[in-house]
Amino acid sequence: MKKYQRLAQQLIEQIDLGVWQPGDRLPSLREQVVSSGMSFMTVSHAYQMLESQGRIVARPQSGYYVAPRAVSKKPAPPARVISDESVDINTCIFEVLQASREPSVLPFASAFPDPHLFPLRQLNRSLAQVSKTASAMSVIENLPPGNRELRHAIARRYALQGIPVSPDDIVITAGALEALNLSLQAVTEPGDWVIVENPCFYGALQALERLRLKALAVASDVKDGIDLDALAQALATWPVKACWLMTNSQNPLGFTLSAEKKARLVALLAAHNVVLIEDDVYSELYFGREKPLPAKAWDRTDMTLHCSSFSKCLVPGFRIGWVAAGKHARRIQQLQLMSTLSSSSPMQLALVDYLSTRRYDAHLRRLRRQLAERKQLAWQAMLRYFPSEVKIHHNDSGYFLWLELPAHLDASELSERALAHHISIAPGKMFSTSGAWRPFFRFNTSWGWGEKEDSAVHTLGDLIRQMLK
């Protein structure tokens, strides 16, 4: 295939995937030259070819636009695996998150739980204690892999679930995000293929973009989670290096994979010698009786890097996370030395102090109960105020609800209209490189439910009704 044909093919795939919708302006010839690295002649040849096929139209003085869609009788089935050679999502995520950080905005788009749910007084007491007792040497003692006592405390929590993790295999990081990013970097080279879920936590897409990795987005279902048949197909077709996914309280969909599915997932990846990077930041926020196991519990071949943190269940601002990295622990420490050096020493020491008070589990029990109650209240308000065309996908963990508007509506438009009323939501396009999730949005239900929140849901309902007209 010639270069211009390859570019034309890529653009057709992007249009079919919904990256570019009918009426969208395509990158100009000049922009395409810069982003593709191809010559002006090649790019303009590709655009002319698409124009002659009726896929795009040229508008004088304005540029090239995606042609209106021909009416097809039967919609194509949704792709179960979507390949994406270059991920470009950071700008969109940054814009949504920035807009929702205004203090006057109700942060239903936020990924963090309401900070009032955390034991701030006790944590402050631990910090004060550390400031009195920390020695000069403690700064050095807490370099990678991180504070020894903290690693032991984390290893004991794995042991309570019957998962053998040595404190020596744990690396303390600046939140789960650093754990995940370092894990991905440790097992890939730029240009490698990595499996993610579709939809997935946007941090995974940003990491792929930053490390110049290629994405294979495997379909995930709101109830059952990742499609293992599609995963098997992706593993059989592409030379995959790693798979980054969530097995408990997935962000944004909220499902927890069944034990049977976790076991099959681990077996499937092991058969293809593919590393699993397991993002388990919401593992403490289950609503049932027992804490669900991570997929790592089924791993017998040291192929799973299990990443988590205290950010969602105790204190986001300390920025303390970890990875149970097994044989990759050494490489991860080397990468950490080259980037952030270590996570903050006083914060590690304060956590050790807090955990030694043995109040953590009582706090977690209270937190889970409050989150479940608040999710229920948000759900009831949505039932009251949202038109019946909106589907609310309920789940029994964490603090997100996944909402589905009628297929012809765009949640990004709802997000823009809602922001004008000082309400933020997280539109579906943040969680995927394909356009398939446009009618969906994620809603954070962790905030204390009062008049303001109730009236905001009422306003959202009214805005959806206006869009439906």
Ligand SMILES: Cc1ncc(COP(=O)(O)O)c(C=O)c1O
């Ligand atoms: C699914 C998921 N993974 C990882 C992170 C990052 O966690 P941390 O704040 O511990 O870095 C987040 C934060 O929003 C998240 O939602």
